[in-house]
Each structure stands twice: as structure tokens, then as C-alpha cells.
Amino acid sequence: MTETLLAINGLTKAYPGVVANDDVSFEINRGEVHALLGENGAGKSTLVKAIYGLVKPDAGTMALNGVPYAPAEPSAARSAGVTMVFQHFSLFDALNVAENIALGMDHPPKMTDLAARIRDVSQGYGLPLDPDRIVGDLSAGERQRVEIIRCLLQDPKLLIMDEPTSVLTPQEVDILFATLRKLRDEGTSILYISHKLEEIRALCETATILRLGKVVGGCDPRETSAGDMAEMMVGSALKVPSKPEATTGDVRLSLTGLSAPAPHAFGTALRGITVDVMAGEVLGIGGVAGNGQDELLLAMSGEMPVNPQMIRLSGKPIGDWAVNTRRAAGLLAAPEERLGHAAAPVMSLTENAALTGTTRKGLASHGMINWARARAFAEDIIRSFDVRTPSAANAAQSLSGGNLQKFVIGREILQEPDVLVVNQPTWGVDASAAAAIRQALLDLASGGAAVIVISQDLDELMEISDRFAALNQGELSEPRPAKGLTVEDIGLMLGGASASEGQSA
Amino acid sequence: MITLEKRPEPSRGWSLATPLLAVILTVLAGGLVFAALGYDPVATIRAIFYEPIFGQNSFYYLPQLLVKAGPLILIANGLAIGFRAGIWNIGAEGQYIMGAIFAAAAGLAFYPSESFLIWPLMITAGAVGGLLWALIPAILRVKFGTNEILVSLMLVYVAENILSSAAVSWLRNPEGMGFPGSRNLSQWDAASNPEIIAGTGMHWGVAAACIAVILAYVLMARHILGFQIRLAGQSPRAAAFSGVNPARLVLICMGVAGLLAGLAGMFEVTGPARKISIDFNVGYGFTAIIVAFLGRLHPIGILLAGLLMGLTYIGGEVAQQSLGLPLAAIQLFQGMLLFFLLAVDVLTHYRPKRTQRAAS
Incomplete structure (x- = not known):
């Protein structure tokens, strides 16, 4: 058995008028936090949707643990151990936490057992969450916890996270990162999508960079500066806004x-x-x-x-x-x-x-x-x-x-x-x-x-x-x-x- | 397996082609239904679509086509403006009735005067009658958040009851030997709505329908109100951001639809229907909903759809008379038209794509 968890080979997906993914190949190893970088429209979303079974690629293959992997729908991806936390939460405001989590599971256990498991898992990963609270009353950070715990309850091998920190305070980001590191240490792989390069440098060990649907390179974010990564994403030097000294008036x-x-x-x-x-x-x-x-x-x-x-x-x-x-x-x-x-x-x-x-x-x-x-x-x-x-x-x-x-x-x-x-x-x-x-x-x-x-x-x-x-x-x-x-x-x-x-x- | 894929933009070509496709599908499915009822499908379809226009009695049927299409086009244009804004006035039938009653009552109050002011007075009264009847659901929605679909629909039945009371009591012809129904307005010169050119079926209501088509076209394409109407229908929050006042829009859209429906009722009662009678309304207000959608809520489309719908009415009558086809079969045929239109409409926004079934 190899160290590779998910191998993507020559994945291609075209939409009318645009090739979203063009012959994309890379590998995610077991127990690593792998960053997926790229400008908007570079094809990140299409790629993770293909991994999660929401999009069927036109060509190319994927292998999970060395076995061919072609999820027809998200439930197939989930049963193979691939879960995803979306940028936009799909939660019902009027239901409580446990009900929301049960709705997202393929085979939800009894409510009382589920509530107990939610408590266990959320405590265990440092993401405290009360299963009886109504989701409408939760903060954005807490809502994200609901989504993460929904994933964790399914014991994932690969957790995909799409821009998870955009709704969090710096303190909440620290808590999230601690959780993700703990997961990594337990052998779960994480595919992490973000625009925030400093975060990626703090969290990820490997990065794959997409530009216009193609893989343009990879790097070790811990040893690459944010500026260099941005240049690889954009394909040219990034212009940082210059802020003149403000002269304020009335x-x-x-x-x-x-x-x-x-x-x-x-x-x-x-x-x-x-x-x-x-x-x-x-x-x-x-x-x-x-x-x-x-x-x-x-x-x-x-x-x-x-x-x-x-x-x-x-x-x-x-x-x-x-x-x-x-x-x-x-x-x-x-x-x-x-x-x-x-x-x-x-x-x-x-x-x-x-x-x-x-x-x-x-x-x-x-x-x-x-x-x-x-x-x-x-x-x-x-x-x-x-x-x-x-x-x-x-x-x-x-x-x-x-x-x-x-x-x-x-x-x-x-x-x-x-x-x-x-x-x-x-x-x-x-x-x-x-x-x-x-x-x-x-x-x-x-x-x-x-x-x-x-x-x-x-x-x-x-x-x-x-x-x-x-x-x-x-x-x-x-x-x-x-x-x-x-x-x-x-x-x-x-x-x-x-x-x-x-x-x- | 065939799946549907959302188009990045609605297809212009399909948006024009779907009404034609819907007509073709309706003809096919209608033929099957007629065959199942024991009628020759080809003869029936021919009776509906061919006889009124090209048959030997077309000199009689063609003017009838305009007579039927006129009110449909007039009402559908008003409805379409509201439908574009997401305001669902289903009660045009009631507004049509009230327009007719207001017009007849206003005119008959001055019977037997031959003043030239009576005709414009009746037009105004008809417009006001429809307008007021439509403003009831509009104001209830704006003030209390009621559902205009239900309120406008229920007001149709209220209007029908007012109509029968008018016909049997307070507008009844005093010289009518006790029969229900008002005086014959078309025999009273000051109030009659004759054909503008004899033998064409082209009465003032048809002229009003043509004017309504032009005005609606200018409104939707050029006027800022038309832009706001489209915006509110497609994207209510963007409309609010743009500065559209939703309450004002509800009042305007319902009001315009009611006004045009009232006018249609006015021209009908003074022209083809000749008088207020218990069974004065024949469902134009409901059929106009189909016409509006068949015409893609576009003024020119509504003009064509109104003519087509008029043709199915006339053709239906031909089929009834010559082949003995039951009226319900004709109504079924008209209903199928809307059904197929909505069904094939999906092609405007989605493209079919052949995919292999993925192994799961």
C-alpha cells in the first residue's frame, strides 16, 4: 500500500465555452493538508466537485487508495470516505443542530444516539457544539462547526474544505486550525481551498496551483513566500494596492x-x-x-x-x-x-x-x-x-x-x-x-x-x-x-x- | 441517459421556437385524443385550423376571428405586464365583467339620449370598473399581505353574481317582457360598438387591442417602468436595490391589467355581446392567461397567440357544428396548448445532453 490516498490523473471537464479542468493530475497523500490554490475561474470548484461526485468529468481517472474511484453522486463519495464542507452552508435555520446533521447523513442513527455522538466528537476535536440548539441562532463559526461535525461523524479519509475561514474571527480560525491539525495527525487527509495565502502557509504542507484549468505547479507553502505563490496563481507579478496618506476633510x-x-x-x-x-x-x-x-x-x-x-x-x-x-x-x-x-x-x-x-x-x-x-x-x-x-x-x-x-x-x-x-x-x-x-x-x-x-x-x-x-x-x-x-x-x-x-x- | 444542463444564458432561438413546438405537440396529442373519442383526427384538426381561414365559409369565420382575438389580446397584454413583475392577477374574468357592467350602467343611465358624450363616458366607466375591481386584490396585498392570486380569483365569482343580479333586476330591460338581460346596446346608436369597416369584424375593441400591443411594447422595451417590472419579476432584491417600490408596482400592474380587462368587457357588451346578460362572460379572462404565456408575455407574441387562440375558438365551433365534437374536447385542446408550452419551456433555460450512466 502506498502513501497516496487520492490520485487524480488527466482529469478534464469542459463546459460550454470554457474548459474548467484541462488534464489535471496530482496526488494527495495520507495525513497531509493539501492546499488547492488558484484564481477565481481557475477550476478549483469544478475539480473538488468532481472529487465529491457532483460533477462528472469528461475524461481522466481518479483512484482512491489505489482503487479506481468515480463517484456518480455525493453519497457515493461519502461512502468511499470523501466529505466536503462547502463555502455556503446548507443548513435549515429552523431546525436544531442534531436534526440538521441527521438530514445530511445517508444512514442517520437514532436522534438520542446522534446527539451523544455529536457531543463526543465536538468535544474531542475542540469544537464545542450543543446538538439541541436551533441553527438560526448560531453564529457563522458555529454553523461551520455543524458542517464539519457532520463530516467528521462519517469518519472521512479525505475532508475537502472550501474557503472555510472567510466567516471566522482570528480566534475561531486558530481553533479550526487546531482541529484540522489534530485530524491530520490521526491520518485524515485534508484538501484545503483558500485565497488567504498566509493561512495556507501556516497550515498546509503541499500546494497544487491551478491557472486557467491547468496545473501550473506545486510547492511547499511553508517554504514559499505568499508573494511567490500569488505570482504562480496569477501568472505575473501581483500589484499590491498603494495607500497614499489620507488627507481627510469635512x-x-x-x-x-x-x-x-x-x-x-x-x-x-x-x-x-x-x-x-x-x-x-x-x-x-x-x-x-x-x-x-x-x-x-x-x-x-x-x-x-x-x-x-x-x-x-x-x-x-x-x-x-x-x-x-x-x-x-x-x-x-x-x-x-x-x-x-x-x-x-x-x-x-x-x-x-x-x-x-x-x-x-x-x-x-x-x-x-x-x-x-x-x-x-x-x-x-x-x-x-x-x-x-x-x-x-x-x-x-x-x-x-x-x-x-x-x-x-x-x-x-x-x-x-x-x-x-x-x-x-x-x-x-x-x-x-x-x-x-x-x-x-x-x-x-x-x-x-x-x-x-x-x-x-x-x-x-x-x-x-x-x-x-x-x-x-x-x-x-x-x-x-x-x-x-x-x-x-x-x-x-x-x-x-x-x-x-x-x-x- | 439524457440529462439537462443549465444554459449560461436563456436561449433566444428556443424562446422563439418553443411556442411553435408547443403548437405542434398540441396538434399531435390533440389528434390522439380526438381519435380516442372516435373522431377522425385529421378532419378534426383540419376543421379547427384550416376551415376558418381557407374553408368555403371563411368569409363568415375570419371576422369572427378578430372578434374573438380582440378581447383576448387586450386582456392578455395587461396580464402579461403583471406576470412579468411576478404579480399574478388571475381574476381578469371578473374585471372584464365589472368593466361591462360599469359601462352598461353608465350608458343606460342616460337612455335614450343620443349625446355623443355617452360613448366616451362608457369607455371611461368600463376602464374604471375593471380598474377598481383589480385594485381590491392589489390594495389587500399591499396593506395586508394577502395573496392576490386567491383574492382576484374569488372576486371573479363575486363579479359573476353581480352580473346575474344586474341582468335579472337593476339593469334589466324594462321593455324586455320580463326576460333577463339589459337593453340592446348595439341597437342604440350612442352606445353601440359597430364594426369600423363592415364585414371585417374589426370593431373598436380590436383597434384598442392593437393600440395596447404598441403601448405595451414601448413600455416594456423603453420605459423605465417596464425595466422595473422586468427587474422585479426576475430578481426582487435587485429591484429593491435599484429603487423599485414594490407596493407601487403591485398597484400599477394590477391596475393596468384591470383597466384593459374592463375595456375589453366594455367593447364586448356594446358590440358582439350586444347587452348585459346572465351568461355574458365566456371565459376570455381565463383564456387570456393562456394567451399571455403562449405569447411569452411579449406584446407581439401575445398578438400572435391571441389570433391562434381565437382560431381554436372558431375552429372549435366549426368542429362542433360539422363533426359534433363536444365542447369539452375543444377546451381540453386549448388547455393542452398551455401545458405543452410550459413543458417545452425548459429547453429555453436548459440544454439536453446525452450522458452515459455512471456506475456507482
Whole structure:
């Protein structure tokens, strides 16, 4: 018997118009944490879906423990010992932890036995979880634990994790890594997908790098610098955004005791958010998902009107203004969810340009839309932000995540806002596109706009923010200058300790 | 094994081809049903599709085609606007009835005046009647979150009861020897809706339907409201982000649909139907739903679908008269049309792909 757990040989999968995986071959050894690196659209998702039985490859073979392995569906993969934790959780909010786990198992045991096993396994791996709690009440980190424990209960040989840390605080990341190392020491292999190169350097022993569907190389992340890995992914040197010294001006946006009830059963209420944002500055708002980020953006965009005095734009109370009135006044927003919120999936890019640009770009007169001008605006965005698409007539859903994100952010920036609020501007976006988006946000701020970046990516926030504040259960901490903040400070801010406690700690 | 794979973008070609494919499948399946009922399928299909247009009695049937298609197109255009926005007005039949009653009542209040103002007054009253009837489910949805499908549908039955009470009591013809039904509006010059060109079936309602097609086309293709309607139907959260007010959209879409259905009722009661009677409504409001979908919710498509549907009505009558085909078989045939359209619609969004069955 060899050390190799999973051998992938010549795996190829083509979709109409694109070859997602082109003759991909690599091996995962027993008991290793193997990183899968690549830009968005490099074919990582297709590859792991093939391993997990969600996608049937056009050509190529896989062997698990030396035996040919071709799962027709995920249950076949699971019974062979391959499990996966997805980036987006598939959990039912209204059910409790044990019920959710039972739903994901092929042969669930009796509920009482299951609850006991959940307790055992979760304690054993340092991921405490109460099987009786309702999932809707759990934090993102705890939800991820549900998914991980669901996998662990099936005694996996290979655990696939897709961007697991994007929803975690630094402290939670440490706990997760400890768990993964323990699993590795017990002989479980882990295939780890992430954009965060520093994490990969801390955790993984081997890395396979994909670019445009092909394996372009491998490395030992412990001995390769993040910059070198990024270059292998992108194929060229990565441009790191340059942050000029901020010169701040007048207060552009002022939030005073911004409060709002949760818009739906599993939403978060905003509680007394107070902060001023100056012209020329970037305010970074960190926090674990589900702590009011979406609600804050809805309150800013005007989709969730609040008391007029709670939001002031250049002194004017606008809390109850409608969406397009705010746009006209210079307050623009870009929500987190690209498809379905920031953009309409089946509509063309031209139509999606008109989605927010009608007011400020004068795309309509007497109620009639000037589609030629809308198209010109869309083409301007595509050109200025290097959006890769055959034309402005293509549907938004045909673009890769990173390209659509560039389009969505570009659409707002090109409207020259006085205040721009963005939520998760580089979520799931590849390194070079993320750098371009961050640079554009910095340029916007240095041009005199006030920019609020809500993000769960702390590295990103540290890179571009002038001041940093944390959102916790709908409350915003006192903003602090981003320069000089340590990871511990941030962790405490995210964890809900008040700013003064954070300073004394 | 054949599996379906989602297309990156909906196919334009299939979106145009599926209505034709649906018609072909309906003809095939309908032929089988007619054969099973003991009728010659070829003769039946010929009676439905060929006789009204090319047969020896086509001089009689062709005008009837416009008479049938006119209200269908008018109503379906209004419905399609709401359907595009994800607002499901199923009660056009009721709005059609109320338009007719309002128009007849407004006109008859001035009988036997020959004022030229009566005709525009009746048009306005018909539009208002349909509009008000449609705003009931719209306001209930906006204010209380009720389901507009159920409310609009149930209001059809309310309208039918109002219709029969109008026909037997408060709008009954005082000179009608006690028979139910209102005065004959088409014999009263001030209120009649004659053919614009004699012998063509082209009455004012048909003209209104053509105008509605043009206006709906401009609205959906060019006007910002049309864009908002499409946005709200495809992606409600993106619509909210874009600044669409959903409550306003519900009121507008339901209102427009009701207004057009009311107009259709008005032109019908003053023209082909001649008067308010107990069985005045013949299901145009429901058939228009099929027409709207058969026409892919597109104004031009609805124009063609309305003509096709009108043809199945007329052809159905021909088949009833000449072959003795039961009415239920014709209605089944019309229902199959919508069924097949929705079934083949999957090809617009998915492509079939042949795959080998993987060993598990």
C-alpha cells in the first residue's frame, strides 16, 4: 500500500465555452493538508466537485487508495470516505443542530444516539457544539462547526474544505486550525481551498496551483513566500494596492444612534450605531458574518428606511429618503450578494448598468431609458475595470464572480459618489481582481469621497482602512486608527469587548 | 441517459421556437385524443385550423376571428405586464365583467339620449370598473399581505353574481317582457360598438387591442417602468436595490391589467355581446392567461397567440357544428396548448445532453 490516498490523473471537464479542468493530475497523500490554490475561474470548484461526485468529468481517472474511484453522486463519495464542507452552508435555520446533521447523513442513527455522538466528537476535536440548539441562532463559526461535525461523524479519509475561514474571527480560525491539525495527525487527509495565502502557509504542507484549468505547479507553502505563490496563481507579478496618506476633510456621512429592527426572523437588529466618516477617508468595518453587515448596508442604500435624523449626508437628514433620492444626493452602495441583489442574474450588463446608473448617469429622460447611453456606460465600466466579458450584451450570470464584482464596484465608482458603502467588495474574488478593486476604492477616497468598506477579510481591511471599527450583534465599536492595531486588538473588538476594554487588554 | 444542463444564458432561438413546438405537440396529442373519442383526427384538426381561414365559409369565420382575438389580446397584454413583475392577477374574468357592467350602467343611465358624450363616458366607466375591481386584490396585498392570486380569483365569482343580479333586476330591460338581460346596446346608436369597416369584424375593441400591443411594447422595451417590472419579476432584491417600490408596482400592474380587462368587457357588451346578460362572460379572462404565456408575455407574441387562440375558438365551433365534437374536447385542446408550452419551456433555460450512466 502506498502513501497516496487520492490520485487524480488527466482529469478534464469542459463546459460550454470554457474548459474548467484541462488534464489535471496530482496526488494527495495520507495525513497531509493539501492546499488547492488558484484564481477565481481557475477550476478549483469544478475539480473538488468532481472529487465529491457532483460533477462528472469528461475524461481522466481518479483512484482512491489505489482503487479506481468515480463517484456518480455525493453519497457515493461519502461512502468511499470523501466529505466536503462547502463555502455556503446548507443548513435549515429552523431546525436544531442534531436534526440538521441527521438530514445530511445517508444512514442517520437514532436522534438520542446522534446527539451523544455529536457531543463526543465536538468535544474531542475542540469544537464545542450543543446538538439541541436551533441553527438560526448560531453564529457563522458555529454553523461551520455543524458542517464539519457532520463530516467528521462519517469518519472521512479525505475532508475537502472550501474557503472555510472567510466567516471566522482570528480566534475561531486558530481553533479550526487546531482541529484540522489534530485530524491530520490521526491520518485524515485534508484538501484545503483558500485565497488567504498566509493561512495556507501556516497550515498546509503541499500546494497544487491551478491557472486557467491547468496545473501550473506545486510547492511547499511553508517554504514559499505568499508573494511567490500569488505570482504562480496569477501568472505575473501581483500589484499590491498603494495607500497614499489620507488627507481627510469635512464630515460627509454621519450616523447617529442608527437603530433598526431585524428585517426578518434570522436577521440582526442594528443598535445605536454612531460614527462620522470624513471626506477622503476609508472606514473599515469588520465583523463576523451575521452581525448586522447586511442590515447596515440596507439602511445605507435606502432599502431599509430609518428615522431621518439617524443618517446625515453632508449635514442633511436622509434616513427616510428613497433609494434613488440618495443616489441623486451622492450616497451610493454596493451590496455583498452579487447575483440577485447587486445585479440581476439573467439581465445583460447593459441592463445591469441601468440598474443603479439611471439617476446619476442621466440614462433616462421623460421616463424613457436611453439604451444606447446605458450600453455606453456599461462598456465604460467594462473598459475601466477590466471586466472580462465578450460584450455588454452578456448576462450577468455568465460572468465569473470576480469579473461581476469588478463590474458591480466599477458601476458605483464611475458614478462618482460622495459617499460609497460597499459590503464584502472582494469576497470570492481572485487576488489580482481583489487588488484592482481595493486600489479603485483607495483612489476614490483620495479623490475626496468618503468610503465605508464592510468586510470579513481582516487583511483587506488593514490594507485599505484609515480607521477600523467592528460590528458585533448590530453594535459598532468605537472606530480606531487602523495603523498599529494588532491581531489581538482586532480579535477583541470583533468578539464584542468594548473599545476601552480592548485598549486595556 | 439524457440529462439537462443549465444554459449560461436563456436561449433566444428556443424562446422563439418553443411556442411553435408547443403548437405542434398540441396538434399531435390533440389528434390522439380526438381519435380516442372516435373522431377522425385529421378532419378534426383540419376543421379547427384550416376551415376558418381557407374553408368555403371563411368569409363568415375570419371576422369572427378578430372578434374573438380582440378581447383576448387586450386582456392578455395587461396580464402579461403583471406576470412579468411576478404579480399574478388571475381574476381578469371578473374585471372584464365589472368593466361591462360599469359601462352598461353608465350608458343606460342616460337612455335614450343620443349625446355623443355617452360613448366616451362608457369607455371611461368600463376602464374604471375593471380598474377598481383589480385594485381590491392589489390594495389587500399591499396593506395586508394577502395573496392576490386567491383574492382576484374569488372576486371573479363575486363579479359573476353581480352580473346575474344586474341582468335579472337593476339593469334589466324594462321593455324586455320580463326576460333577463339589459337593453340592446348595439341597437342604440350612442352606445353601440359597430364594426369600423363592415364585414371585417374589426370593431373598436380590436383597434384598442392593437393600440395596447404598441403601448405595451414601448413600455416594456423603453420605459423605465417596464425595466422595473422586468427587474422585479426576475430578481426582487435587485429591484429593491435599484429603487423599485414594490407596493407601487403591485398597484400599477394590477391596475393596468384591470383597466384593459374592463375595456375589453366594455367593447364586448356594446358590440358582439350586444347587452348585459346572465351568461355574458365566456371565459376570455381565463383564456387570456393562456394567451399571455403562449405569447411569452411579449406584446407581439401575445398578438400572435391571441389570433391562434381565437382560431381554436372558431375552429372549435366549426368542429362542433360539422363533426359534433363536444365542447369539452375543444377546451381540453386549448388547455393542452398551455401545458405543452410550459413543458417545452425548459429547453429555453436548459440544454439536453446525452450522458452515459455512471456506475456507482
